[in-house]
Amino acid sequence: MRYVMVHNATFEAVPEGMSMGSMVTLRLGRLEVDWGKNSFFRNYSSLFDRADLAEAEYFYAYDEVIVQPAYVRKLRRVIPRLELLGFSLDGCRTIYAEALRRVPDYYPEVNISFDVFRQALSAIDVDRVCNNEYDGDFDLGEFAAHVLSDAEFKRVLASYSCAATRDDGTFFENLNPYVILRLLAENPANLDRDLVWSIHDVVEGGYVENGEVFEPLADESKFLIVTEGSSDSNILKTALPLVAPDVADFFDFVDMKDNYPFAGTGNLVNFCKGLAAINVRNKVVVILDNDTAGNEALQSLQTLKLPRNMRTVSLPYLDEFSRFPTLGPSGETVEDVNGRAVAIECFLDLAFGPREARAIRWTGFNKHLQAYQGELVAKQRYVDAFFVHIAKSNYDLTKLHLLWTHILRACAAEAIL
Numbered sequence: 001m002r003y004v005m006v007h008n009a010t011f012e013a014v015p016e017g018m019s020m021g022s023m024v025t026l027r028l029g030r031l032e033v034d035w036g037k038n039s040f041f042r043n044y045s046s047l048f049d050r051a052d053l054a055e056a057e058y059f060y061a062y063d064e065v066i067v068q069p070a071y072v073r074k075l076r077r078v079i080p081r082l083e084l085l086g087f088s089l090d091g092c093r094t095i096y097a098e099a100l101r102r103v104p105d106y107y108p109e110v111n112i113s114f115d116v117f118r119q120a121l122s123a124i125d126v127d128r129v130c131n132n133e134y135d136g137d138f139d140l141g142e143f144a145a146h147v148l149s150d151a152e153f154k155r156v157l158a159s160y161s162c163a164a165t166r167d168d169g170t171f172f173e174n175l176n177p178y179v180i181l182r183l184l185a186e187n188p189a190n191l192d193r194d195l196v197w198s199i200h201d202v203v204e205g206g207y208v209e210n211g212e213v214f215e216p217l218a219d220e221s222k223f224l225i226v227t228e229g230s231s232d233s234n235i236l237k238t239a240l241p242l243v244a245p246d247v248a249d250f251f252d253f254v255d256m257k258d259n260y261p262f263a264g265t266g267n268l269v270n271f272c273k274g275l276a277a278i279n280v281r282n283k284v285v286v287i288l289d290n291d292t293a294g295n296e297a298l299q300s301l302q303t304l305k306l307p308r309n310m311r312t313v314s315l316p317y318l319d320e321f322s323r324f325p326t327l328g329p330s331g332e333t334v335e336d337v338n339g340r341a342v343a344i345e346c347f348l349d350l351a352f353g354p355r356e357a358r359a360i361r362w363t364g365f366n367k368h369l370q371a372y373q374g375e376l377v378a379k380q381r382y383v384d385a386f387f388v389h390i391a392k393s394n395y396d397l398t399k400l401h402l403l404w405t406h407i408l409r410a411c412a413a414e415a416i417l
Contacts, residue, residue, distance in 0.1 A: 021037045021038040021205070022037065022038055022201035022202045022204070022205035022207060023035060023036070023037055023198075023201055023202075024036045024037070024041045024197075024198060024199050024201065024202045025196075025197075025198045026042075026044055026177065026195070026196070026197050026198075027195075027196050027198070028075060028126055028181070028184055028190060028193055028194075028195050028196075029126035029127055029129070029190075029193050029194075030059070030126060030127065030129050031124070031126040031129045031147070031184075032147065033177045033180050033181060033184075034177040036202075037202075038202065038205065038207045039202075039207045041202065042177070043213065043215055044071070044197045045071075045213070045214050045215040045216070045217075046081065046085060046215075046217055046218070046221060047071075047073065047078050047081055047082070047181075047195065047197070048071040048073050048197065048214070049073070049246075049249070050214050052071045052072055052073045053069055053070070053071055053072075053214075054069070054070065054071075054072045055067050055068065055069060055070075056068070056069075056070035056072050056194070056196045056198065058070075058198055058200065058201075068198075068200040068201075069199075069200050070196050070197055070198045070199060070200060071196070071197040071199065071214070072194050072195070072196050072197075073194070073195055074191070074192055074193070074194060074195070075181070075184070075185055075190050075191050075192070075193055075194075075195050076185070076191035076192060077246045078181065078185075078195050079182070079185050079191075080244065080246050080247045080408065081246060081247055081250075082178055082181060082182050082185075083182075083408070083412040083415070084221070084223070084247055084250050084408070084411055084412055084415055085178065085221060085415060086412075086415040086416050087176075087178045087179060087181075087182045088182070088412045088413075088415075088416065089118075089182065089186075090413075090416060091412075091415065091416040092114075092118075092179045092182050092183060093114050094416060095175075095176060095179055096114040096117070096175070096179060097114065099171065099174065099175050100171075103171060107167055107170070107171075108165070108167045110167075110168055110171045111162060111165075111168070112157075112162050112168060116162055117183065118183050118186065120153075120156045120157055120162075121180065121183040121184050121186070121187075122183060122184070122186035122187045123156045123159075123187070124152060124153065124156055124184070124187070125152060125189075126184070126190065126193065128151075128152040129147075129152045129153070181195070199213045216249075217249050217250065219282075220281070220282075220283075221250065222249075222250055222251065222252055222282070222283070223250055223251050223252070223282075223283045223284070223285050223411050223414075224251075224252050224253075224254060224282045224283065224284045224285070225251055225252070225253045225254070225285050225287060225407075226254050226255070226268065226271060226272075226284060226285065226286045226287065227253070227254075227255045227287045227344075228255065228267070228268055228287075228289070229255055230255045231344075231345075231380075231383050232255065232287065232343075232344045233253045233254070233255040234387075235344050235345075235347075235348070235383065235386060235400075236253065236287070236344070236403075236404075236407075237251075237253050238386075238387065238390060239390075239397065239400040239403075239404065240404060242390070242397060242400075243397055243400050243401040243404045244401075244404050244405075244408060247408065250411075267297075268286055268288065268297055268301075269297055269300045269301060269304075271286075272284075272286060272301055272304060272306060272310065273304060275310065276304060276305070276306055276307055276310065279307065280307070280309070280310075281309065282309065283309050283311075283411070283414055283415070284309060284310040284311070285310075285311050285312075285313055285407065285410060285411055285414065286301070286310065286311070286312045286313065287313055287315070287344075287407070288312055288313065288314045288315070289314075289315055289342065289343040289344065290314050290315035290316070290317065290338060290339055290342040290343075291339070291340055291341050291342055291343055291373060291374065291375075292339075292340050292341075292366045292369055292371045292372065292373040292374075293366070293373055294314060294315070294343075295314075295339065295369060295371075296366060296368060296369055298312060298314060309414070311410055311411075311413075311414045313406070313407055313410045315342055315343070315344065315346075315347070315403065315406075316402060316403065316406040317338040317339075317342070318338060318342060318346060318347070318399065318402075320346075320399075321336070321337050321338050321341075321342055321346060321360075322336045322338060323335070323336065324336075324337050324358075324359075324360055325357065325358065325359040325360070326341075326359060326360045326361070326362060326374065327359050327360070327361045327362070327377070328361065328362030328372065328374075329362065332359075335360075337360045337374055339371075340371055340372060340373065340374055341360045341362075341373070341374030341375060341376070343375060343376065343379070344403075345375075345376050345379040345382050345383055346376060346399075347399040347400050347402070347403045348382050348383070348385075348386045348399070348400070349386070349389075349395050349396040349397070349399075350382060351396065352382070352385040352386065352388075352389045352395060353378065353381050353382040353385045354377075354378045354381045354382075356377070356378065358376070358377070359376075359377045360374040360375065360376060360377070361374060361375060361376075361377050362374045363375055
Protein backbone atom coordinates (compact mmCIF):
# COMPACT_ATOMS: atom_id res chain seq x y z
CA MET A 1 0.00 0.00 0.00
CA ARG A 2 1.26 3.51 -0.82
CA TYR A 3 -0.24 6.97 -0.30
CA VAL A 4 -1.01 9.84 -2.64
CA MET A 5 -2.01 13.40 -1.89
CA VAL A 6 -5.54 14.43 -2.81
CA HIS A 7 -7.73 17.44 -2.06
CA ASN A 8 -6.43 19.96 0.49
CA ALA A 9 -3.19 18.06 1.11
CA THR A 10 -4.83 15.05 2.72
CA PHE A 11 -3.65 11.56 1.88
CA GLU A 12 -5.44 8.43 0.81
CA ALA A 13 -4.24 4.87 0.43
CA VAL A 14 -3.80 3.53 -3.08
CA PRO A 15 -3.44 -0.20 -3.70
CA GLU A 16 -0.12 -1.45 -4.98
CA GLY A 17 -0.08 -2.21 -8.65
CA MET A 18 -2.03 0.83 -9.86
CA SER A 19 1.04 2.61 -11.20
CA MET A 20 -0.42 2.29 -14.68
CA GLY A 21 -3.43 4.52 -15.12
CA SER A 22 -4.86 7.79 -16.33
CA MET A 23 -2.98 10.96 -15.45
CA VAL A 24 -4.40 14.41 -14.77
CA THR A 25 -2.14 17.46 -14.55
CA LEU A 26 -2.30 21.20 -13.99
CA ARG A 27 0.41 22.93 -15.98
CA LEU A 28 1.58 26.35 -17.08
CA GLY A 29 3.50 25.93 -20.30
CA ARG A 30 5.48 22.72 -19.74
CA LEU A 31 5.75 23.28 -15.99
CA GLU A 32 3.48 20.84 -14.19
CA VAL A 33 2.23 22.47 -11.00
CA ASP A 34 0.27 19.44 -9.80
CA TRP A 35 -0.60 15.94 -10.89
CA GLY A 36 -3.00 13.15 -10.01
CA LYS A 37 -3.96 9.72 -11.22
CA ASN A 38 -7.20 7.86 -11.77
CA SER A 39 -9.63 8.93 -9.02
CA PHE A 40 -6.98 10.62 -6.91
CA PHE A 41 -6.55 14.26 -7.95
CA ARG A 42 -7.41 17.77 -6.86
CA ASN A 43 -10.38 19.36 -8.57
CA TYR A 44 -9.39 22.73 -10.03
CA SER A 45 -12.82 23.81 -11.23
CA SER A 46 -12.62 26.92 -9.04
CA LEU A 47 -9.94 28.35 -11.35
CA PHE A 48 -11.99 27.94 -14.50
CA ASP A 49 -15.39 28.47 -16.07
CA ARG A 50 -17.34 25.65 -17.65
CA ALA A 51 -16.94 27.48 -20.97
CA ASP A 52 -13.13 27.15 -20.70
CA LEU A 53 -13.24 23.60 -22.06
CA ALA A 54 -11.09 23.67 -25.20
CA GLU A 55 -8.54 21.70 -27.18
CA ALA A 56 -5.04 21.50 -25.72
CA GLU A 57 -1.83 19.55 -26.21
CA TYR A 58 -1.19 16.46 -24.08
CA PHE A 59 2.43 15.32 -23.82
CA TYR A 60 3.05 11.59 -23.63
CA ALA A 61 6.02 9.22 -23.69
CA TYR A 62 8.28 9.02 -26.73
CA ASP A 63 7.57 12.68 -27.55
CA GLU A 64 3.99 11.93 -28.54
CA VAL A 65 1.75 15.01 -28.50
CA ILE A 66 -2.04 14.63 -28.86
CA VAL A 67 -4.61 17.43 -28.94
CA GLN A 68 -7.55 16.63 -26.63
CA PRO A 69 -10.14 18.47 -24.49
CA ALA A 70 -8.89 20.28 -21.39
CA TYR A 71 -9.82 23.32 -19.34
CA VAL A 72 -7.73 26.24 -20.58
CA ARG A 73 -7.52 29.84 -19.34
CA LYS A 74 -4.89 32.57 -19.55
CA LEU A 75 -3.06 32.97 -16.25
CA ARG A 76 -3.92 36.69 -16.06
CA ARG A 77 -7.60 35.68 -16.02
CA VAL A 78 -6.95 33.18 -13.22
CA ILE A 79 -5.34 35.74 -10.89
CA PRO A 80 -8.59 37.49 -9.86
CA ARG A 81 -10.06 34.11 -8.94
CA LEU A 82 -6.99 33.16 -6.93
CA GLU A 83 -7.20 36.46 -5.04
CA LEU A 84 -10.85 35.89 -4.10
CA LEU A 85 -9.96 32.36 -2.97
CA GLY A 86 -7.50 33.87 -0.49
CA PHE A 87 -4.33 33.64 -2.58
CA SER A 88 -3.31 37.25 -2.94
CA LEU A 89 0.39 37.88 -2.31
CA ASP A 90 -0.38 38.64 1.33
CA GLY A 91 -2.51 35.52 1.52
CA CYS A 92 0.26 33.40 -0.01
CA ARG A 93 2.76 34.75 2.49
CA THR A 94 0.41 33.83 5.35
CA ILE A 95 -0.22 30.34 3.95
CA TYR A 96 3.50 29.74 3.42
CA ALA A 97 4.28 30.80 6.99
CA GLU A 98 1.56 28.50 8.32
CA ALA A 99 2.92 25.61 6.22
CA LEU A 100 6.39 26.19 7.68
CA ARG A 101 4.94 26.25 11.19
CA ARG A 102 3.28 22.87 10.60
CA VAL A 103 6.48 21.11 9.50
CA PRO A 104 7.14 18.41 12.15
CA ASP A 105 10.09 19.00 14.47
CA TYR A 106 11.71 15.78 13.31
CA TYR A 107 11.91 17.07 9.70
CA PRO A 108 14.95 19.06 8.55
CA GLU A 109 14.38 22.79 8.42
CA VAL A 110 13.14 24.12 5.07
CA ASN A 111 15.89 26.43 3.85
CA ILE A 112 13.88 28.33 1.21
CA SER A 113 12.12 31.40 2.58
CA PHE A 114 8.91 32.77 1.11
CA ASP A 115 10.70 35.76 -0.40
CA VAL A 116 13.31 33.55 -2.07
CA PHE A 117 10.63 31.16 -3.31
CA ARG A 118 8.61 34.09 -4.66
CA GLN A 119 11.59 35.60 -6.45
CA ALA A 120 12.66 32.22 -7.82
CA LEU A 121 9.24 31.38 -9.25
CA SER A 122 8.97 34.81 -10.83
CA ALA A 123 12.34 34.20 -12.52
CA ILE A 124 11.65 30.68 -13.81
CA ASP A 125 11.36 30.37 -17.59
CA VAL A 126 8.58 27.80 -17.86
CA ASP A 127 9.48 27.15 -21.51
CA ARG A 128 12.88 25.84 -20.38
CA VAL A 129 11.45 23.44 -17.83
CA CYS A 130 11.65 19.89 -19.14
CA ASN A 131 9.62 17.41 -17.14
CA ASN A 132 10.84 14.03 -18.27
CA GLU A 133 8.09 11.49 -18.77
CA TYR A 134 7.11 9.69 -15.59
CA ASP A 135 4.54 7.08 -14.64
CA GLY A 136 3.18 9.02 -11.65
CA ASP A 137 4.16 6.35 -9.13
CA PHE A 138 5.66 8.85 -6.67
CA ASP A 139 6.04 8.57 -2.94
CA LEU A 140 5.36 11.67 -0.86
CA GLY A 141 7.72 14.47 -1.85
CA GLU A 142 9.11 12.74 -4.93
CA PHE A 143 7.00 14.65 -7.46
CA ALA A 144 8.02 18.07 -6.12
CA ALA A 145 11.64 16.92 -5.86
CA HIS A 146 11.38 15.66 -9.46
CA VAL A 147 10.24 19.10 -10.65
CA LEU A 148 12.72 21.02 -8.50
CA SER A 149 15.57 18.90 -9.85
CA ASP A 150 14.99 20.29 -13.32
CA ALA A 151 17.99 22.25 -14.62
CA GLU A 152 15.97 25.49 -14.86
CA PHE A 153 14.96 25.31 -11.21
CA LYS A 154 18.51 24.46 -10.18
CA ARG A 155 19.81 27.45 -12.16
CA VAL A 156 17.41 29.92 -10.55
CA LEU A 157 17.73 28.57 -7.00
CA ALA A 158 21.52 28.59 -7.29
CA SER A 159 21.39 32.34 -7.94
CA TYR A 160 19.89 32.69 -4.44
CA SER A 161 22.48 30.30 -2.95
CA CYS A 162 19.75 27.70 -2.43
CA ALA A 163 19.27 24.11 -3.46
CA ALA A 164 16.12 22.01 -3.00
CA THR A 165 16.47 18.77 -1.06
CA ARG A 166 14.18 15.73 -1.02
CA ASP A 167 12.80 16.97 2.31
CA ASP A 168 12.07 20.33 0.70
CA GLY A 169 10.17 18.36 -1.92
CA THR A 170 7.92 16.99 0.81
CA PHE A 171 7.22 20.51 2.05
CA PHE A 172 6.44 21.90 -1.40
CA GLU A 173 4.26 18.94 -2.30
CA ASN A 174 2.14 19.78 0.74
CA LEU A 175 2.06 23.47 -0.19
CA ASN A 176 -1.19 24.45 -1.88
CA PRO A 177 -0.53 24.66 -5.67
CA TYR A 178 -2.54 27.89 -5.74
CA VAL A 179 0.41 29.55 -3.97
CA ILE A 180 2.73 28.43 -6.77
CA LEU A 181 0.36 29.69 -9.46
CA ARG A 182 0.00 33.09 -7.81
CA LEU A 183 3.77 33.46 -7.52
CA LEU A 184 4.31 32.39 -11.13
CA ALA A 185 1.97 35.24 -12.05
CA GLU A 186 4.53 37.71 -10.67
CA ASN A 187 6.46 37.17 -13.91
CA PRO A 188 4.74 39.33 -16.58
CA ALA A 189 5.89 36.87 -19.25
CA ASN A 190 3.61 34.22 -17.72
CA LEU A 191 0.40 36.25 -17.71
CA ASP A 192 -0.62 35.37 -21.24
CA ARG A 193 0.40 31.73 -20.98
CA ASP A 194 -2.30 29.10 -20.88
CA LEU A 195 -3.04 27.38 -17.61
CA VAL A 196 -4.12 23.90 -18.67
CA TRP A 197 -6.02 21.41 -16.54
CA SER A 198 -5.64 18.15 -18.48
CA ILE A 199 -8.62 16.05 -17.49
CA HIS A 200 -9.35 14.08 -20.68
CA ASP A 201 -7.64 10.84 -19.69
CA VAL A 202 -9.40 10.45 -16.33
CA VAL A 203 -12.75 11.23 -17.95
CA GLU A 204 -12.18 8.76 -20.76
CA GLY A 205 -10.87 6.22 -18.26
CA GLY A 206 -14.16 6.31 -16.37
CA TYR A 207 -12.67 7.69 -13.16
CA VAL A 208 -15.09 10.63 -13.03
CA GLU A 209 -18.70 10.11 -12.00
CA ASN A 210 -21.09 10.59 -14.94
CA GLY A 211 -18.14 11.80 -17.00
CA GLU A 212 -18.43 15.26 -15.42
CA VAL A 213 -15.33 16.65 -13.73
CA PHE A 214 -16.35 20.31 -13.53
CA GLU A 215 -17.88 21.45 -10.25
CA PRO A 216 -19.66 24.78 -9.63
CA LEU A 217 -17.97 27.20 -7.25
CA ALA A 218 -18.56 26.12 -3.65
CA ASP A 219 -20.86 28.31 -1.56
CA GLU A 220 -18.16 28.86 1.05
CA SER A 221 -16.01 30.53 -1.63
CA LYS A 222 -18.70 33.05 -2.54
CA PHE A 223 -19.37 36.54 -1.19
CA LEU A 224 -22.74 37.98 -0.25
CA ILE A 225 -22.96 41.63 -1.30
CA VAL A 226 -25.38 43.61 0.87
CA THR A 227 -26.74 47.01 -0.21
CA GLU A 228 -29.32 49.39 1.18
CA GLY A 229 -31.60 49.58 -1.87
CA SER A 230 -32.63 47.28 -4.67
CA SER A 231 -31.36 49.65 -7.38
CA ASP A 232 -27.88 49.58 -5.79
CA SER A 233 -27.88 45.79 -5.83
CA ASN A 234 -29.19 45.62 -9.40
CA ILE A 235 -26.60 48.12 -10.66
CA LEU A 236 -23.73 46.15 -9.11
CA LYS A 237 -25.13 42.83 -10.35
CA THR A 238 -25.63 44.13 -13.89
CA ALA A 239 -22.23 45.80 -14.11
CA LEU A 240 -20.22 42.88 -12.70
CA PRO A 241 -20.14 40.61 -15.81
CA LEU A 242 -19.23 43.65 -17.92
CA VAL A 243 -16.34 44.99 -15.83
CA ALA A 244 -15.11 41.82 -14.05
CA PRO A 245 -16.47 38.82 -15.99
CA ASP A 246 -13.81 36.41 -14.73
CA VAL A 247 -15.19 36.47 -11.16
CA ALA A 248 -18.91 37.02 -11.70
CA ASP A 249 -19.76 33.62 -10.19
CA PHE A 250 -18.18 34.59 -6.85
CA PHE A 251 -21.00 36.95 -5.86
CA ASP A 252 -24.58 36.80 -4.64
CA PHE A 253 -26.60 39.93 -3.84
CA VAL A 254 -29.17 40.97 -1.25
CA ASP A 255 -30.76 44.36 -0.55
CA MET A 256 -32.67 45.82 2.37
CA LYS A 257 -35.74 46.80 0.38
CA ASP A 258 -36.86 43.41 -0.92
CA ASN A 259 -34.88 40.87 1.08
CA TYR A 260 -34.84 42.04 4.70
CA PRO A 261 -35.25 38.84 6.79
CA PHE A 262 -35.45 40.22 10.34
CA ALA A 263 -38.13 41.96 12.37
CA GLY A 264 -37.96 45.73 12.72
CA THR A 265 -36.71 48.43 10.41
CA GLY A 266 -34.88 47.08 7.38
CA ASN A 267 -31.58 48.93 7.28
CA LEU A 268 -27.97 47.92 6.97
CA VAL A 269 -27.10 48.38 10.63
CA ASN A 270 -29.98 46.21 11.85
CA PHE A 271 -29.25 43.67 9.12
CA CYS A 272 -25.64 43.36 10.25
CA LYS A 273 -26.78 43.00 13.86
CA GLY A 274 -29.08 40.19 12.79
CA LEU A 275 -26.39 38.37 10.82
CA ALA A 276 -23.94 38.69 13.70
CA ALA A 277 -26.55 37.32 16.11
CA ILE A 278 -27.21 34.19 14.06
CA ASN A 279 -23.46 33.63 13.44
CA VAL A 280 -23.79 33.56 9.65
CA ARG A 281 -21.03 31.57 7.94
CA ASN A 282 -21.08 33.33 4.56
CA LYS A 283 -18.47 35.90 3.63
CA VAL A 284 -20.51 39.13 3.79
CA VAL A 285 -19.53 42.48 2.28
CA VAL A 286 -21.72 45.45 3.24
CA ILE A 287 -21.59 48.30 0.73
CA LEU A 288 -22.03 51.79 2.19
CA ASP A 289 -22.54 55.01 0.26
CA ASN A 290 -19.76 57.56 0.51
CA ASP A 291 -22.15 60.15 1.89
CA THR A 292 -23.22 61.51 5.25
CA ALA A 293 -25.78 58.76 5.88
CA GLY A 294 -23.23 56.12 4.88
CA ASN A 295 -20.64 57.56 7.23
CA GLU A 296 -23.14 57.51 10.08
CA ALA A 297 -23.96 53.88 9.34
CA LEU A 298 -20.24 53.07 9.24
CA GLN A 299 -19.73 54.62 12.67
CA SER A 300 -22.62 52.54 14.05
CA LEU A 301 -21.23 49.34 12.53
CA GLN A 302 -17.79 50.03 13.94
CA THR A 303 -19.27 49.89 17.44
CA LEU A 304 -20.57 46.36 16.82
CA LYS A 305 -18.52 43.21 17.30
CA LEU A 306 -18.97 41.93 13.78
CA PRO A 307 -17.62 38.46 12.99
CA ARG A 308 -14.44 38.24 10.93
CA ASN A 309 -16.37 37.09 7.86
CA MET A 310 -18.27 40.41 7.66
CA ARG A 311 -16.64 43.48 6.13
CA THR A 312 -17.90 46.99 5.48
CA VAL A 313 -16.84 48.83 2.32
CA SER A 314 -17.55 52.49 1.69
CA LEU A 315 -17.75 53.62 -1.92
CA PRO A 316 -14.43 55.08 -3.13
CA TYR A 317 -13.77 58.77 -3.61
CA LEU A 318 -14.31 60.12 -7.11
CA ASP A 319 -12.13 62.86 -8.57
CA GLU A 320 -15.09 63.97 -10.68
CA PHE A 321 -16.97 64.85 -7.49
CA SER A 322 -14.15 66.79 -5.85
CA ARG A 323 -15.48 69.87 -7.70
CA PHE A 324 -19.13 69.31 -8.49
CA PRO A 325 -22.09 71.70 -8.79
CA THR A 326 -24.36 71.77 -5.72
CA LEU A 327 -27.74 73.28 -4.86
CA GLY A 328 -28.57 74.18 -1.30
CA PRO A 329 -29.11 76.88 1.33
CA SER A 330 -26.20 78.87 -0.10
CA GLY A 331 -27.58 78.67 -3.63
CA GLU A 332 -25.54 77.26 -6.49
CA THR A 333 -21.89 76.56 -5.80
CA VAL A 334 -19.09 74.06 -6.58
CA GLU A 335 -17.91 71.78 -3.78
CA ASP A 336 -16.14 68.54 -2.94
CA VAL A 337 -19.10 66.24 -2.24
CA ASN A 338 -17.08 63.09 -1.53
CA GLY A 339 -18.05 61.83 1.91
CA ARG A 340 -21.35 63.72 1.86
CA ALA A 341 -23.23 62.88 -1.32
CA VAL A 342 -21.56 60.10 -3.36
CA ALA A 343 -23.91 57.16 -3.85
CA ILE A 344 -23.80 54.34 -6.42
CA GLU A 345 -25.69 56.47 -8.98
CA CYS A 346 -22.60 58.73 -9.12
CA PHE A 347 -20.64 55.83 -10.68
CA LEU A 348 -22.95 55.68 -13.69
CA ASP A 349 -22.29 57.39 -17.01
CA LEU A 350 -23.96 60.73 -16.33
CA ALA A 351 -23.98 61.50 -20.04
CA PHE A 352 -27.03 59.22 -20.15
CA GLY A 353 -29.83 60.86 -18.20
CA PRO A 354 -31.76 64.13 -17.94
CA ARG A 355 -30.74 67.08 -20.08
CA GLU A 356 -30.65 69.42 -17.11
CA ALA A 357 -27.27 70.39 -15.69
CA ARG A 358 -25.88 67.77 -13.30
CA ALA A 359 -25.86 68.77 -9.66
CA ILE A 360 -26.00 67.52 -6.07
CA ARG A 361 -28.88 68.83 -3.97
CA TRP A 362 -28.38 69.15 -0.20
CA THR A 363 -31.41 67.52 1.39
CA GLY A 364 -30.89 67.56 5.14
CA PHE A 365 -28.52 68.30 8.00
CA ASN A 366 -27.15 65.50 10.16
CA LYS A 367 -26.70 66.90 13.66
CA HIS A 368 -24.59 63.95 14.83
CA LEU A 369 -22.00 64.40 12.08
CA GLN A 370 -22.57 68.12 11.64
CA ALA A 371 -22.78 67.68 7.89
CA TYR A 372 -25.37 67.98 5.15
CA GLN A 373 -26.61 64.91 3.29
CA GLY A 374 -26.85 65.29 -0.48
CA GLU A 375 -27.99 63.32 -3.48
CA LEU A 376 -27.72 63.52 -7.24
CA VAL A 377 -30.58 65.55 -8.72
CA ALA A 378 -32.94 63.29 -10.73
CA LYS A 379 -30.89 60.25 -9.69
CA GLN A 380 -33.60 57.78 -10.67
CA ARG A 381 -33.47 58.98 -14.26
CA TYR A 382 -29.75 58.16 -14.39
CA VAL A 383 -30.53 54.72 -12.97
CA ASP A 384 -33.27 54.14 -15.55
CA ALA A 385 -30.92 55.25 -18.32
CA PHE A 386 -28.27 52.81 -17.07
CA PHE A 387 -30.52 49.80 -17.53
CA VAL A 388 -31.69 51.01 -20.95
CA HIS A 389 -28.28 51.92 -22.40
CA ILE A 390 -25.77 49.72 -20.54
CA ALA A 391 -25.34 47.37 -23.50
CA LYS A 392 -24.38 50.21 -25.83
CA SER A 393 -20.73 50.49 -26.78
CA ASN A 394 -20.61 54.20 -25.98
CA TYR A 395 -21.80 53.77 -22.37
CA ASP A 396 -18.78 54.66 -20.22
CA LEU A 397 -18.06 51.93 -17.66
CA THR A 398 -14.91 53.57 -16.27
CA LYS A 399 -16.35 54.53 -12.88
CA LEU A 400 -18.15 51.21 -12.47
CA HIS A 401 -14.87 49.45 -13.20
CA LEU A 402 -13.23 51.59 -10.50
CA LEU A 403 -16.04 50.72 -8.10
CA TRP A 404 -15.79 46.97 -8.65
CA THR A 405 -11.99 47.06 -8.42
CA HIS A 406 -12.42 48.72 -5.03
CA ILE A 407 -14.90 46.03 -3.91
CA LEU A 408 -12.77 43.16 -5.23
CA ARG A 409 -9.75 44.46 -3.34
CA ALA A 410 -11.76 44.43 -0.11
CA CYS A 411 -13.07 40.92 -0.84
CA ALA A 412 -9.55 39.62 -1.51
CA ALA A 413 -8.47 40.99 1.87
CA GLU A 414 -11.43 39.28 3.56
CA ALA A 415 -10.66 35.98 1.82
CA ILE A 416 -7.32 35.76 3.64
CA LEU A 417 -9.04 35.60 7.02
